[in-house]
Amino acid sequence: MSRVVRVDEEALEVALQYGKNLSAGIMKMEEMLKKQEKAKRDYTNIEEMIRRAVREELDMLTARY
Numbered sequence: 881m882s883r884v885v886r887v888d889e890e891a892l893e894v895a896l897q898y899g900k901n902l903s904a905g906i907m908k909m910e911e912m913l914k915k916q917e918k919a920k921r922d923y924t925n926i927e928e929m930i931r932r933a934v935r936e937e938l939d940m941l942t943a944r945y
Contacts, residue, residue: 887895887902895905898912 892902895902895909897905898908899905
């Protein structure tokens with residue numbers, strides 16, 4: 881499906897940096913944003929696991945005294 885829309889010249893230039901036309905540029909940007917969001921979630925999960933492990937180790941060390 882096609883649709884006629886008005887796009888700011890600067891926005892078009894940005895989109896064309898990512899694809900051969902406006903549609904391809906937008907699709908590529910969306911793909912990159914999804915990958916970035918997934919990576920962010922992965923780092924958050926890793927950080928939570930590390931914090932939990934450190935907290936458990938500290939709890940074990942302090943429980944002895």
